Amino acid sequence: MHGSIMLFLWTFPVLVGLGNYLVPLMIGARDMAFPRLNAVSFWMIPIVGILMIASFFVPGGPSQSGWWAYPPVSLQNPTGNLINGQFLWLLAVAISGVSSIMGAVNFVTTIFRMRAPGMTWFRTPAFVWSVLAAQLIQLYGLPALTAGAVMLLLDLTVGTSFFAPERGGNPILYQHFFWFYSHPAVYVMVLPVFGIFSEVLPVHARKPLFGYRVIAVSSVLITGISALVWVHHMFASATPGWMRMLFMVTTMLVGVPTGIKVFGWVATIWGGKIRLTTPMLFALGAIVNFVFAGVTGIMLGSVPLDIHVNNTYFVVGHFHYVIYGTIVLGIYAGLYHWFPKITGRLYYEGLGKLHFVLTFLGTALCFVPMHAAGLMGMPRRVASYDPEFALWNVMASLGGFLLGMSTLPFILNVVSSWILGEKSGDNPWRAIGLEWLTSSPPPVENFEEIPTVISPPYGYGSNEPLVAAHATASPTNSESLIE
Amino acid sequence: MKLRAIVTLAVLAVLLGFFSLWVAQQSYSWMPPEAAAEAKLFDDLFSIFVGLGTFVLLGVTIPILYSLLFHRAGKYDSSDGPPIEGNTTLEVIWTIVPILLVLGLSTASYRTYQKMAIRGPMELVHLHMPQMVEPAYAEPFDDSPQREIRTALETAPIEEIDVTAKQWAWVFHYPDGDVTSTELHLPVDRRIRLSLRSEDVLHGFYVPAFRLKQDIVPNHTIDFEFTPIRTGTYRLRDSMFSGTYFAANQADVVVQPVEDYRQWLADAATQPPTPAYNRAAEEYDRLSEQAVVRGWKSVSPAPAPMVNYAPKQKPSSPPA
Ligand code: HEM
Numbered sequence: 001m002h003g004s005i006m007l008f009l010w011t012f013p014v015l016v017g018l019g020n021y022l023v024p025l026m027i028g029a030r031d032m033a034f035p036r037l038n039a040v041s042f043w044m045i046p047i048v049g050i051l052m053i054a055s056f057f058v059p060g061g062p063s064q065s066g067w068w069a070y071p072p073v074s075l076q077n078p079t080g081n082l083i084n085g086q087f088l089w090l091l092a093v094a095i096s097g098v099s100s101i102m103g104a105v106n107f108v109t110t111i112f113r114m115r116a117p118g119m120t121w122f123r124t125p126a127f128v129w130s131v132l133a134a135q136l137i138q139l140y141g142l143p144a145l146t147a148g149a150v151m152l153l154l155d156l157t158v159g160t161s162f163f164a165p166e167r168g169g170n171p172i173l174y175q176h177f178f179w180f181y182s183h184p185a186v187y188v189m190v191l192p193v194f195g196i197f198s199e200v201l202p203v204h205a206r207k208p209l210f211g212y213r214v215i216a217v218s219s220v221l222i223t224g225i226s227a228l229v230w231v232h233h234m235f236a237s238a239t240p241g242w243m244r245m246l247f248m249v250t251t252m253l254v255g256v257p258t259g260i261k262v263f264g265w266v267a268t269i270w271g272g273k274i275r276l277t278t279p280m281l282f283a284l285g286a287i288v289n290f291v292f293a294g295v296t297g298i299m300l301g302s303v304p305l306d307i308h309v310n311n312t313y314f315v316v317g318h319f320h321y322v323i324y325g326t327i328v329l330g331i332y333a334g335l336y337h338w339f340p341k342i343t344g345r346l347y348y349e350g351l352g353k354l355h356f357v358l359t360f361l362g363t364a365l366c367f368v369p370m371h372a373a374g375l376m377g378m379p380r381r382v383a384s385y386d387p388e389f390a391l392w393n394v395m396a397s398l399g400g401f402l403l404g405m406s407t408l409p410f411i412l413n414v415v416s417s418w419i420l421g422e423k424s425g426d427n428p429w430r431a432i433g434l435e436w437l438t439s440s441p442p443p444v445e446n447f448e449e450i451p452t453v454i455s456p457p458y459g460y461g462s463n464e465p466l467v468a469a470h471a472t473a474s475p476t477n478s479e480s481l482i483e
Numbered sequence: 484m485k486l487r488a489i490v491t492l493a494v495l496a497v498l499l500g501f502f503s504l505w506v507a508q509q510s511y512s513w514m515p516p517e518a519a520a521e522a523k524l525f526d527d528l529f530s531i532f533v534g535l536g537t538f539v540l541l542g543v544t545i546p547i548l549y550s551l552l553f554h555r556a557g558k559y560d561s562s563d564g565p566p567i568e569g570n571t572t573l574e575v576i577w578t579i580v581p582i583l584l585v586l587g588l589s590t591a592s593y594r595t596y597q598k599m600a601i602r603g604p605m606e607l608v609h610l611h612m613p614q615m616v617e618p619a620y621a622e623p624f625d626d627s628p629q630r631e632i633r634t635a636l637e638t639a640p641i642e643e644i645d646v647t648a649k650q651w652a653w654v655f656h657y658p659d660g661d662v663t664s665t666e667l668h669l670p671v672d673r674r675i676r677l678s679l680r681s682e683d684v685l686h687g688f689y690v691p692a693f694r695l696k697q698d699i700v701p702n703h704t705i706d707f708e709f710t711p712i713r714t715g716t717y718r719l720r721d722s723m724f725s726g727t728y729f730a731a732n733q734a735d736v737v738v739q740p741v742e743d744y745r746q747w748l749a750d751a752a753t754q755p756p757t758p759a760y761n762r763a764a765e766e767y768d769r770l771s772e773q774a775v776v777r778g779w780k781s782v783s784p785a786p787a788p789m790v791n792y793a794p795k796q797k798p799s800s801p802p803a
């Protein structure tokens with residue numbers, strides 16, 4: 001349940017929200033292409049939330065089969081009630097699938113059709129590229145998950161036999177449906193965060209994004225490759241040797257486009273005029289964490305290594321390093337970076353830095369010990385652990401506590417500076433980008449007049465205007481209100 | 484300035500190389516004992532990944548820290564950095580290097596996999612290929628001289644054992660003597676072939692000291708082979724979430740010299756079946772006795788298995 005709620009009700013909605021807000025601003029559009037579709041898709045999320053939370057109160061309690069909901073365990077219904085926790089969970093997943101498909105159609109259409117005049121593909125910000133890449137994944141992947149969830153629901157309620165072994169079904173088939181989407185899903189979450197890095201680093205290092213075109217295109221490469229790796233979650237699930245080897249190679253290949261991005265980011269800040277602002281700290285911390293997670297990811301991709309650590313705390317450590325260490329830190333980077341845009345006020349740097357230090361240390365303390373416990377052989381999803389693993393578990397709990405504390409300065413910062421913070425002006429970072437041309441916070445329709453783009457997005461140091469003169473003042477000569 | 488940076492980086496790279504090697508050596512100590520030939524193969528491969536991984540991780544982190552220290556803008560400096568948009572040579576290099584790296588790692592993994600010769604489950608026809616097992620002994624290892632094992636391997640028959648997993652117990656059946664047990668006894672230095680079966684849901688056969696794991700799928704029989712090389716008692720766990728009490732679904736694995744193993748089999752064969760200790764059933768009963776039942780309803784555990792050899796207590800092996 002923790003997994004489902006965190007993914008479906010926290011990470012996804014926050015990222016989608018950020019995308020919804022930023023994409024139109026960055027491409028010079030007044031809104032998303034289909035505002036009504038957007039609203040329907042949005043209002044389905046609270047329904048998903050209500051279903052998931054309601055499942056705690058039905059007889060028999062919530063779904064007990066983890067976020068995978070693998071049959072046959074997920075089909076065992078100890079209470080015998082028709083309306084049980086697993087039923088509500090599956091319904092929630094199916095609805096959330098439909099909602100996200102609608103959202104994806106909207107994003108893709110918006111990015112294809114509504115870019116400002118003059119904004120060719122290679123003048124489109126890397127963040128927009130990465131949102132596009134992520135939403136394309138939703139379009140091809142989600143139908144599989146949604147179909148799998150519906151079939152499982154039918155098995156559970158009306159006794160069909162897609163996956164139920166005692167009726168001749170094949171439980172492994174469900175795993176294919178599940179992972180065909182749920183592996184790419186991790187990229188749906190991480191790609192926009194890559195986009196955030198690509199926006200934040202040039203602004204705070206005052207240097208163009210190094211290898212912008214390659215970074216932009218590698219997002220789409222990731223979309224492609226991530227469609228072909230799902231079996232790496234099933235190396236131990238009765239998967240034949242040839243399939244193991246094939247998916248081992250495709251999995252490792254994911255390291256190539258991601259590696260290109262990381263090198264590009266490092267080269268971006270190299271030799272720049274770095275300002276150590278809170279978003280910069282979060283972005284760099286997240287990149288380091290991501291490299292660590294990528295290293296353990298490649299280990300998991302190697303079949304002989306995965307056979308030992310699969311379903312142990314090593315995997316739990318790996319994906320928390322991605323989801324918390326990279327995605328959550330990256331989201332914080334984005335929130336601080338665009339905070340003046342959203343609110344028109346400056347946040348407090350001191351609190352922001354405190355937040356960063358606590359978060360970074362908490363992540364390491366909470367999730368590094370999990371790798372050690374996993375190598376020793378501690379399985380995941382256990383309710384009790386053997387004394388052997390106690391040391392690692394106590395460390396992880398301390399780290400978890402630290403992470404809990406770390407959100408306090410964040411909340412304090414957001415609330416107090418939203419109300420009392422210094423006015424930021426329209427463009428406190430002197431950043432280049434359409435979103436910084438309009439006022440902060442932006443008017444309802446985003447732009448008074450749609451700008452015409454005349455150059456690529458990261459012209460730091462070269463003094464070229466981004467948009468044609470008749471539009472709003474060019475950012476290079478707008479005043480700096482910070483520092 | 485530029486030269487200084489290059490020299491500094493070169494020196495750091497060499498130091499980093501040595502440091503990564505050292506970390507790779509350390510990685511052996513992060514694991515339980517190497518109780519199977521496959522465990523040794525795992526540890527060697529893992530060490531390579533750890534070494535390269537350390538190099539890559541620090542290879543990215545150090546330049547970031549270097550920039551943060553030396554490329555900071557002064558307090559009142561509002562100028563921009565140089566407008567460098569890219570560098571084709573560099574970009575080509577850092578595309579090719581990762582490609583070579585992952586191909587190398589895939590090849591190393593493939594070769595290790597071949598040596599382990601873990602049978603692809605569901606391949607119903609198996610050829611016996613001792614040459615695939617042999618390289619596992621290419622390097623001498625501590626406990627026993629390698630030649631002896633090799634001959635033993637070539638001449639000894641494969642030891643076949645049926646394994647049944649259920650919610651929540653393991654039952655081992657030895658066709659040789661028709662013995663059942665809830666403790667898995669194995670002869671050392673023999674190729675073992677398990678036939679894995681599940682009576683209900685997915686389970687996972689996992690012995691960390693062997694570094695081996697295989698999910699068990701209802702309605703299928705999955706063959707699984709390996710070679711224990713170190714006597715001792717190790718822990719078998721259920722690695723696939725199989726319901727409320729799955730954490731309690733553990734058993735001892737006793738690896739013993741062949742003579743002891745034969746003796747154990749012979750003794751067990753004379754014992755009448757008795758109910759075995761079952762931790763899941765015990766925990767379930769304890770919970771349902773409580774006046775107020777906390778927690779959510781669970782599938783009830785299968786009755787304690789009736790076996791010839793039934794340890795009356797919890798597994799006593801070191802938990803790893
Ligand atoms: C880029 C962001 C990434 C995210 C968000 C991510 C996320 C995850 C998650 C959530 C899981 C666990 C799934 C589960 O078992 O419940 C996982 C497992 C795995 N990840 Fe990643 N990962 C990322 C990067 C990578 C990379 C770069 C690789 C390798 C190239 C990788 C390889 C794996 C493998 C092989 C597993 C399966 C391990 C197992 O269950 O045995 N991941 N990842």
Ligand SMILES: [Cu+2]
Pocket residue numbers: 182183184186229230232233
């Ligand atoms: Cu994956």
